[in-house]
Structures are given as structure tokens and as C-alpha cells.
Amino acid sequence: MAKDTPPRWDRRMQQRLARGEAAALGELYDRFASLVHGLAQRVLEDDEAADRVTREVFGHVWEHPDTYDPKQGSLRAWVAKLTRRIAVRHLRQAEAKAYEATGEGTEEELEGKILQAAAAARADYIMRSMPAPLWNALELAYVQRRSYRQAAEDLGVTEDEARRRLRLGLQLLSTANTRAVDGARPPGNGQPL
Amino acid sequence: MLASLLGAWALSACSAEETALVEAHLTECGACADEALRLRDAVGLLHSERTLDLDPMLRARVLESCLGRRPARVPVPDWAAPYDAEAARLDALLRDFGDAEWHAPVRLKWFQEERSARRRTTVAGVIGHLMTVDGLVVGALGLDDPLGADAPADPTERTEIYWGATTEPPTRAVHGPWRDQSHTLIRTVSFAGRGVADLSVSYGDQFALPLRDALLDRAFECWIHGSDIAEAVHYPYAPPCGAHLHRMIDLAVRLLPSALAARRRGGLAGPARDLVAAGSPGRSLRLDVEGPGGGEWFVALDSPAAIGCRERSVAEVALDGVEFCQLVAGHIPPEEAAAGQDGDREAIRDVLYAAAAMSRL
Numbered sequence: 001m002a003k004d005t006p007p008r009w010d011r012r013m014q015q016r017l018a019r020g021e022a023a024a025l026g027e028l029y030d031r032f033a034s035l036v037h038g039l040a041q042r043v044l045e046d047d048e049a050a051d052r053v054t055r056e057v058f059g060h061v062w063e064h065p066d067t068y069d070p071k072q073g074s075l076r077a078w079v080a081k082l083t084r085r086i087a088v089r090h091l092r093q094a095e096a097k098a099y100e101a102t103g104e105g106t107e108e109e110l111e112g113k114i115l116q117a118a119a120a121a122r123a124d125y126i127m128r129s130m131p132a133p134l135w136n137a138l139e140l141a142y143v144q145r146r147s148y149r150q151a152a153e154d155l156g157v158t159e160d161e162a163r164r165r166l167r168l169g170l171q172l173l174s175t176a177n178t179r180a181v182d183g184a185r186p187p188g189n190g191q192p193l
Numbered sequence: 194m195l196a197s198l199l200g201a202w203a204l205s206a207c208s209a210e211e212t213a214l215v216e217a218h219l220t221e222c223g224a225c226a227d228e229a230l231r232l233r234d235a236v237g238l239l240h241s242e243r244t245l246d247l248d249p250m251l252r253a254r255v256l257e258s259c260l261g262r263r264p265a266r267v268p269v270p271d272w273a274a275p276y277d278a279e280a281a282r283l284d285a286l287l288r289d290f291g292d293a294e295w296h297a298p299v300r301l302k303w304f305q306e307e308r309s310a311r312r313r314t315t316v317a318g319v320i321g322h323l324m325t326v327d328g329l330v331v332g333a334l335g336l337d338d339p340l341g342a343d344a345p346a347d348p349t350e351r352t353e354i355y356w357g358a359t360t361e362p363p364t365r366a367v368h369g370p371w372r373d374q375s376h377t378l379i380r381t382v383s384f385a386g387r388g389v390a391d392l393s394v395s396y397g398d399q400f401a402l403p404l405r406d407a408l409l410d411r412a413f414e415c416w417i418h419g420s421d422i423a424e425a426v427h428y429p430y431a432p433p434c435g436a437h438l439h440r441m442i443d444l445a446v447r448l449l450p451s452a453l454a455a456r457r458r459g460g461l462a463g464p465a466r467d468l469v470a471a472g473s474p475g476r477s478l479r480l481d482v483e484g485p486g487g488g489e490w491f492v493a494l495d496s497p498a499a500i501g502c503r504e505r506s507v508a509e510v511a512l513d514g515v516e517f518c519q520l521v522a523g524h525i526p527p528e529e530a531a532a533g534q535d536g537d538r539e540a541i542r543d544v545l546y547a548a549a550a551m552s553r554l
Contacts, residue, residue: 019266019267020263020264020265020266020267021265021266021267021380021383022256022260022265022267022268022269022383023267023269023277023376023379023380023383024380025256025259025260025265026252026256026269026277026281026376026379027376029252029255029256029281030252030281030284030285030372030376033247033251033252033255034247034285034288037247037251042240051248051251051254054251054255055254055255055258055259058255058256058258058259059255059258059259059262062259062260062262062263063259063262063263119238120238120240123235123238123239124240127239138204138239141201141204141206142204142236142239146206147201147206147207147208148201148204148206148207149208151206160197162201163197163198163200163201164197164200165200166200166201166203166204166206167197167199167200167201167232168200169200170199170200170203170204170232170235170236171200171228171231171232171235173235173238173239174231174232174234174235174238176235176238177231177234177235177238
């Protein structure tokens with residue numbers, strides 16, 4: 001599972017971007033492109049739309065590196081949040097366009113869809129970031145349909161431990177559903193980026 | 194006790210008896226029922242499909258769009274772009290590799306002593322090889338050579354030293370240092386100013402390239418070995434974009450007359466037929482490279498000092514750009530290369546063999 005870069009790396013990257021160093025932009029892309037594209041893909045379920053979001057996210061970071069505040073958390077978490085916002089905005093626009101064209105769907109359905117997409121993107125980020133032992137246990141149970149006893153054997157841990165990891169992993173993942181939705185329509189005239 | 198089963202229950206990963214026990218418990222325990230609901234919802238958020246591999250060409254498009262919005266104050270020099278792109282492409286391929294892939298056997302292939310030479314290593318061994326030879330460029334820039342200050346300049350010797358340094362085979366631990374070094378290289382040449390492009394990088398044995406060409410050569414090796422790795426683990430790996438491929442072909446063509454002269458000195462190529470004054474048009478071979486990155490080149494046959502030209506062309510070879518690169522990498526034997534041949538047969542043979550002889554471990 002991908003981990004946060006060290007705070008020193010984050011601060012230094014921010015300084016290099018602010019200085020206008022193209023090599024830093026390349027490194028930023030190499031580090032975060034698969035995260036950004038993956039999250040955008042999860043929200044929009046469309047490869048080309050995810051490409052556009054990727055372009056916009058890196059464009060924003062490159063143009064406004066100063067909007068990242070290292071005190072608020074890691075650069076990786078900030079980039080993920082930015083991606084969710086931009087991807088959700090793209091989804092909202094695409095859905096509004098589809099509504100205009102077909103007249104199908106209601107405001108509630110749209111909001112429901114957007115809530116769902118934002119939660120999916122948060123879940124994606126949580127999955128990518130959770131400790132490997134938890135993820136490995138979840139993967140065995142969910143993807144490979146192993147029982148917790150088989151998973152315990154596969155992982156070389158006790159059955160108690162396998163149960164604990166599955167529960168803890170799902171508890172972490174469930175926070176994706178309960179947190180305030182950062183893609184929801186903000187008061188006023190738009191989402192500040 | 195039953196609460197500890199909630200995760201396994203939500204994932205349908207416990208026995209039928211346990212499931213029944215948990216479900217009976219949920220009807221009488223509100224706290225557990227709440228959690229059960231939350232965990233079941235969380236299962237709905239899991240998804241198993243692997244994220245699709247990113248289109249490797251997206252990187253160039255994204256960076257270009259960024260730089261269009263805000264021009265770089267410290268740009269990456271244009272001549273370093275192929276190396277930047279190829280290192281990033283290989284890095285992306287390596288990123289999802291597990292231990293099995295890192296230790297997968299790779300057979301390196303090149304052309305030596307008039308025949309195909311092979312050497313077995315692993316994916317991690319190949320990355321170590323790339324890192325130690327990139328180290329030549331790193332050293333020329335005054336940065337720390339990964340093999341130390343006294344390391345030899347010959348790429349093969351360097352690789353042997355690296356591979357021989359430990360009894361344990363290299364592991365995935367080599368990924369980070371290789372990538373860090375390639376990032377450092379890009380960053381250093383970005384800050385170094387214009388003159389650095391002509392800085393001489395020695396490969397030992399009286400062979401040297403200006404930095405701009407050395408880095409292009411490293412981009413070429415990065416692609417070739419990237420495709421060796423991809424083949425070993427059965428992944429697809431596309432050639433570089435046409436513009437970069439064109440530059441790689443151009444470099445190989447520029448080096449051909451010297452390679453040909455070296456073979457002539459060793460008695461491996463026919464004699465010079467017509468020596469002309471330096472800088473004058475000499476007998477040439479027309480190379481027609483097809484496909485993306487292709488073009489037309491004229492290779493001077495009798496001396497590296499002569500200039501290749503259409504008027505004095507005595508032979509013609511036509512082949513695909515990727516095929517030409519595989520010839521230069523020693524992956525295709527010279528007698529099997531070139532779809533179209535026309536004219537002086539000795540000239541054709543000498544050029545194809547000289548191209549293959551430029552390959553090395």
C-alpha cells in the first residue's frame with residue numbers, strides 16, 4: 001500500500017514547484033499520477049474523463065503550489081482531496097448535461113449519485129493507504145473469497161488476529177461513508193479550489 | 194466474542210454456525226447491529242478490479258498542459274526529455290511488481306564477436322545494471338558515482354563489479370536508488386545551464402559522448418531493458434514516442450561510421466574504397482527507416498570524417514524504426530535485419546554488422 005511521503009519531502013516538493021522547477025513537476029506526477037487517475041476513475045467511471053481530471057489536478061498543483069498547507073496534512077492526502085473535489089465537480093457537470101439532454105432524473109437522484117461517488121473515492125484512498133496487513137486480510141476474504149480461518153492460515157496468524165484485521169479494515173473503510181461530503185454543493189456560489 | 198466476528202460476518206467469511214450466532218445476536222444488541230450495518234456498507238465500497246494501467250503517454254500530455262498554464266522557470270532541457278520519459282515509463286512498469294516479478298529471470302542479449310551473446314540475470318539485476326551505467330553520467334556531472342569515485346568507465350566492467358559485489362542476488366531494494374538517481378540526473382541537468390549538454394562523458398577505451406548524446410543513449414538502454422523486463426514478466430511494453438525514437442535512431446546512425454571504421458581496423462569490414470578529404474561527401478549507404486520515428490539517413494561508408502550524401506549513395510537499406518533499434522541493441526542478428534536491400538552488398542553487410550556491433554551488455 002502506498003504511504004505518505006515524509007513531511008520533509010512534501011515541503012521540499014512544494015518549494016521546488018513554487019520555484020517553477022519542471023523536474024519537480026515530473027517527480028510529482030511520477031509519485032501521484034496513479035493515485036489521482038485511480039480516484040478520478042472511481043468517481044467518473046470513464047477513462048477519458050479521468051485523464052482530464054488528472055490534467056486539471058496537476059495543473060492546479062503546478063499553478064498554485066502555495067495552496068497546500070503542510071500543517072494540514074500530507075501532500076498525498078491533499079492531492080487526493082483535490083482530486084475528489086475536481087472529479088466530483090466533473091461528475092456534477094456531466095450529470096447536469098445529461099439531465100438537460102434527456103430530462104431524466106431528479107435533484108435527489110443526482111445528489112445521491114454524487115454522495116455515492118464521493119464516498120467511493122474516499123474509500124479508494126483509504127484502501128490505498130491502509131496498513132498492508134489489514135489490506136491483505138481484506139483482499140483474501142473479499143477478492144479470493146477465503147473464510148477468516150483460511151485467511152488466518154494464508155497469512156500465518158491466529159484466527160483471532162484474522163478476525164481482528166477484517167473488522168478493523170472494514171471499520172477504517174466505513175469512515176468513507178460517515179465523513180462530511182467534500183463534494184457536496186457548498187453554500188454560496190461554488191467550491192473554492 | 195461475537196462482536197469480534199462482525200468483520201468476518203460482513204464479508205461472509207465465517208462458518209454457517211457462526212453466521213447464525215451473529216445474526217441472532219444482532220436482533221438483541223443495538224451496538225453490534227449498528228456496527229454490522231456500517232461494516233456491510235463498507236463491504237459495498239470494496240472493489241476488486243485492479244486499477245487500470247495508466248496510459249504511459251498521459252504523462253507527456255499532462256506535463257505539457259501544466260507547462261502551458263505556467264511556463265517553467267527551470268525547464269528540463271529538451272535533449273533530456275527522452276531519458277525523462279523512458280525512466281518514468283520503466284518506473285511505472287516496476288511499480289506494481291511483487292517479489293516474484295523482481296526475481297523473474299531475464300535473458301540479456303547482445304552481439305559480440307560476430308555472434309549473439311547472452312547473459313542471465315533477474316529483473317532486479319537489470320535495474321542494477323541500468324543504475325550502474327547511468328552512474329557514468331552521474332559521475333561526469335560531478336555527483337556521487339554509485340560505484341564510488343574509483344570505479345571504471347567501461348559499462349560492462351561496471352555492471353560486473355555491481356553484480357559481483359554481493360553473493361546475494363539483487364532485490365527490489367534497487368528500485369528506489371535507481372529512480373532517485375534518475376530523478377537527480379534530470380534535476381541536475383535542468384539547473385546546470387546550457388553548456389552542460391556538451392560535457393564529455395567517457396565510456397572508457399577512448400569512447401566518449403557529449404552529455405546530450407550520453408543521456409539519449411541511456412534513454413535507449415532504458416527502453417530496451419524495459420522491454421527485456423516486460424517480456425520476462427509477460428507485460429506489454431510499447432516503443433518510445435515517435436519523436437524520441439527518431440532521436441535514438443539518429444544517434445545510432447551518427448555513431449555508425451566510427452563503429453564501421455573500428456571494425457575495418459579489426460579486419461571485420463571490407464576496405465575503404467574511396468577516401469575523400471575530411472568534410473567532403475563520400476560513398477554512402479541510404480538508410481530508409483519506416484514507421485513512427487523514421488526518416489532517411491545517409492551513412493558515410495569509408496571514413497567517419499566523410500559526409501554521407503544521396504549523390505554518392507551506393508546501397509540502400511529499408512527497415513522499420515523499432516527493428517533498426519533492435520538491431521543496434523543486438524536483439525536481432527544482422528543477417529536477419531532489413532526487409533529491403535539494394536545495391537553494394539559489401540556496404541550493406543558492413544553497415545548492418547557495424548550496427549549490431551554497437552550493442553553491449
